Amino acid sequence: MCSIKDVAKHANVSVTTVSRVLNDFPNISAKTRQKVLDSITALDYHPDYMARSLSKQQSLIIGVIIPDCSHPFFAELVKHIEMTAENNGYKILLCNSLNDEKKERSYINMLKEKRVAGIIMGSHLINTDFYQSIHRPIITFDRYLGDNIPYIGSDNFTGGQLATQHLIDSGCKSLLHISGSHQLHTQANKRSDGFKITCIENDINYQILEYQYAQLTFDYYYEYIKTTVSPLLSEIDGVFCSNDILAYALYVYCTNHDISVPKTLKIVGYDYCQFTRLLQHPRITTIAQPIPIIGELLSKNIIQMIEDGETHNVYSQTLGVKLVKGITT
Amino acid sequence: MCSIKDVAKHANVSVTTVSRVLNDFPNISAKTRQKVLDSITALDYHPDYMARSLSKQQSLIIGVIIPDCSHPFFAELVKHIEMTAENNGYKILLCNSLNDEKKERSYINMLKEKRVAGIIMGSHLINTDFYQSIHRPIITFDRYLGDNIPYIGSDNFTGGQLATQHLIDSGCKSLLHISGSHQLHTQANKRSDGFKITCIENDINYQILEYQYAQLTFDYYYEYIKTTVSPLLSEIDGVFCSNDILAYALYVYCTNHDISVPKTLKIVGYDYCQFTRLLQHPRITTIAQPIPIIGELLSKNIIQMIEDGETHNVYSQTLGVKLVKGITT
DNA sequence: CTGAAAGCGCTTACAG
DNA sequence: CTGAAAGCGCTTACAG
Numbered sequence: 001m002c003s004i005k006d007v008a009k010h011a012n013v014s015v016t017t018v019s020r021v022l023n024d025f026p027n028i029s030a031k032t033r034q035k036v037l038d039s040i041t042a043l044d045y046h047p048d049y050m051a052r053s054l055s056k057q058q059s060l061i062i063g064v065i066i067p068d069c070s071h072p073f074f075a076e077l078v079k080h081i082e083m084t085a086e087n088n089g090y091k092i093l094l095c096n097s098l099n100d101e102k103k104e105r106s107y108i109n110m111l112k113e114k115r116v117a118g119i120i121m122g123s124h125l126i127n128t129d130f131y132q133s134i135h136r137p138i139i140t141f142d143r144y145l146g147d148n149i150p151y152i153g154s155d156n157f158t159g160g161q162l163a164t165q166h167l168i169d170s171g172c173k174s175l176l177h178i179s180g181s182h183q184l185h186t187q188a189n190k191r192s193d194g195f196k197i198t199c200i201e202n203d204i205n206y207q208i209l210e211y212q213y214a215q216l217t218f219d220y221y222y223e224y225i226k227t228t229v230s231p232l233l234s235e236i237d238g239v240f241c242s243n244d245i246l247a248y249a250l251y252v253y254c255t256n257h258d259i260s261v262p263k264t265l266k267i268v269g270y271d272y273c274q275f276t277r278l279l280q281h282p283r284i285t286t287i288a289q290p291i292p293i294i295g296e297l298l299s300k301n302i303i304q305m306i307e308d309g310e311t312h313n314v315y316s317q318t319l320g321v322k323l324v325k326g327i328t329t
Numbered sequence: 330m331c332s333i334k335d336v337a338k339h340a341n342v343s344v345t346t347v348s349r350v351l352n353d354f355p356n357i358s359a360k361t362r363q364k365v366l367d368s369i370t371a372l373d374y375h376p377d378y379m380a381r382s383l384s385k386q387q388s389l390i391i392g393v394i395i396p397d398c399s400h401p402f403f404a405e406l407v408k409h410i411e412m413t414a415e416n417n418g419y420k421i422l423l424c425n426s427l428n429d430e431k432k433e434r435s436y437i438n439m440l441k442e443k444r445v446a447g448i449i450m451g452s453h454l455i456n457t458d459f460y461q462s463i464h465r466p467i468i469t470f471d472r473y474l475g476d477n478i479p480y481i482g483s484d485n486f487t488g489g490q491l492a493t494q495h496l497i498d499s500g501c502k503s504l505l506h507i508s509g510s511h512q513l514h515t516q517a518n519k520r521s522d523g524f525k526i527t528c529i530e531n532d533i534n535y536q537i538l539e540y541q542y543a544q545l546t547f548d549y550y551y552e553y554i555k556t557t558v559s560p561l562l563s564e565i566d567g568v569f570c571s572n573d574i575l576a577y578a579l580y581v582y583c584t585n586h587d588i589s590v591p592k593t594l595k596i597v598g599y600d601y602c603q604f605t606r607l608l609q610h611p612r613i614t615t616i617a618q619p620i621p622i623i624g625e626l627l628s629k630n631i632i633q634m635i636e637d638g639e640t641h642n643v644y645s646q647t648l649g650v651k652l653v654k655g656i657t658t
Numbered sequence: 659c660t661g662a663a664a665g666c667g668c669t670t671a672c673a674g
Numbered sequence: 675c676t677g678a679a680a681g682c683g684c685t686t687a688c689a690g
Contacts, residue, residue, distance in 0.1 A: 001443075003667055014677045019669060027675055046441040050388065051667035054379045055682050061422070068408060070603060075404035079397065082425050086432075091444070093390070094423040096411050103415075112375035114330075114683095115420070218607050245607070252609050274399055278547050278574070280581050281610040332683055343661045348685060356659055380683035384666050443667095 080295025160194020172238030283326035409624025489523020501567030
């Protein structure tokens with residue numbers, strides 16, 4: 001591994017000159033530039049990223065903190081975050097918080113250690129105040145943390161409305177919404193608002209259930225349905241689930257307990273992630289979030305914040321959603 | 330953001346002393362240590378990771394290169410790689426090669442820029458020679474690149490045998506194996522060997538088809554089945570697919586074309602990743618790879634290689650597989 | 659037990 | 675158009 005000094009010696013110029021060639025400075029004679037370039041290839045020289053970062057006081061790495069990259073929704077989100085970052089010269093440091101608050105905090109400390117230039121935050125256990133002490137680029141997925149921290153998310157309110165209105169238009173008279181915990185003030189809570197308002201406007205009976213955040217797995221959801229949801233199932237004829245894995249777990253529960261979907265019970269999910277798109281039996285009726293665009297915007301915006309050194313230019317963005325009709329309604 | 334100098338000044342000691350406290354050196358008086366510790370908390374000081382890396386000439390980051398983190402198999406693998414890395418003080422830089430050779434190469438250059446201390450390579454388009462010029466810690470998933478580069482993988486040969494024997498035991502008389510390209514010398518090719526030998530030993534007719542690596546998506550597989558596999562379907566009664574998404578695509582194709590599974594055609598997949606485990610209709614018969622253990626070993630071993638500075642102590646490892654019976658056989 | 663100084667490999671005013 | 679020197683924020687022999 002040779003350093004810039006070796007190149008300078010080999011090309012018979014100063015270190016400064018080599019650095020200038022490396023960084024494409026204009027005022028260099030064609031001859032000198034070529035000499036340096038030749039030495040670089042001759043020695044197979046590669047600039048040391050750490051040294052460059054230290055002297056430029058910048059890191060081309062973005063931290064991405066999510067609950068679990070094996071969850072199909074986040075797997076897909078991360079893919080698009082990474083692709084966009086890569087296209088803009090950044091790499092991503094992937095962190096699974098596993099919904100553990102301590103881990104979230106310790107991952108965020110990467111900012112203070114200057115390991116990363118900014119963070120995309122998709123895991124939401126730490127309370128809002130903590131973030132205000134950081135004063136460095138952070139953008140979130142689907143959570144409001146304060147006016148100086150932008151978020152990107154889908155139009156959860158409209159999503160809630162679309163899902164609910166669809167259930168009502170399909171003939172449902174009594175609805176249930178199964179939601180993630182409202183304790184965390186995430187934008188996803190607005191799905192419940194959309195649900196509630198649409199029910200009220202249509203003069204429809206409704207109930208809302210909140211599961212706690214833990215493992216976001218099929219098994220957890222299935223257990224939750226068995227213990228908490230199933231007692232209500234006789235009173236209702238339509239369910240709006242806060243995500244597709246949950247919706248699928250409910251569908252499977254119904255199949256196993258001779259509840260006919262969509263005849264007796266209609267189900268709408270949320271996300272339309274890869275798993276849902278692949279699933280053929282059943283095709284779940286769901287609200288589609290534009291995952292690729294969300295990922296892209298998270299990356300682009302955090303990069304803009306990093307490079308501008310300012311937050312004001314970046315605004316929170318809410319992206320359109322649409323209903324995808326399957327056979328569960 | 331304050332530096333080690335500020336802490337030194339605040340505590341009235343030298344920078345050296347602060348550094349010693351930071352690095353838990355033994356020979357420091359309790360009093361001095363406490364003074365420094367107090368200053369650190371008073372100033373909310375966090376050591377600069379870049380500076381430390383530069384002077385120690387080490388990076389606590391592992392590069393992870395895979396084709397696509399949104400593929401359920403890799404999503405799960407990455408999760409376990411990351412968890413293990415984190416538990417050992419390392420972070421991971423996630424790279425999706427999207428099966429693009431250029432990207433693979435440029436991601437590997439991270440090693441030469443000292444951005445990462447080592448690389449876990451799960452994407453296999455570059456030919457073997459290239460790696461020999463790197464002389465730095467690399468470990469691969471499922472591919473042999475040379476004696477000095479260990480790999481971790483499941484027992485592909487046995488997997489192929491198990492799948493094939495199971496089809497034969499279920500009454501199949503004429504088998505097809507759909508495999509990834511054999512051009513890349515990955516360990517996965519041994520699945521075909523296991524298949525072939527088991528067919529020969531049992532005196533069974535067989536054929537092998539190779540699809541090209543491109544997008545590893547359901548849609549690609551479905552199209553491939555339509556154009557290339559379907560003409561053969563009348564001659565055979567059992568298929569061993571090289572992965573579960575492919576097996577699922579085949580199942581869906583059969584459903585859509587009135588081919589009864591498992592009656593007319595029996596199907597065995599490979600992987601038993603999250604998608605397959607979640608899938609209830611149908612539960613696919615498949616060969617389960619121990620994904621969590623593979624991820625864990627990839628991390629642990631690359632870390633050992635990094636810290637030992639030697640390759641010899643790390644050996645390639647082949648992990649056991651088992652058959653999971655579903656309803657497609 | 660503690661500190662002054664050199665060094666890690668770059669970049670960037672400053673000077674010519 | 676080019677170079678000598680200081681600096682980024684740490685660590686680590688070396689000396690006492």
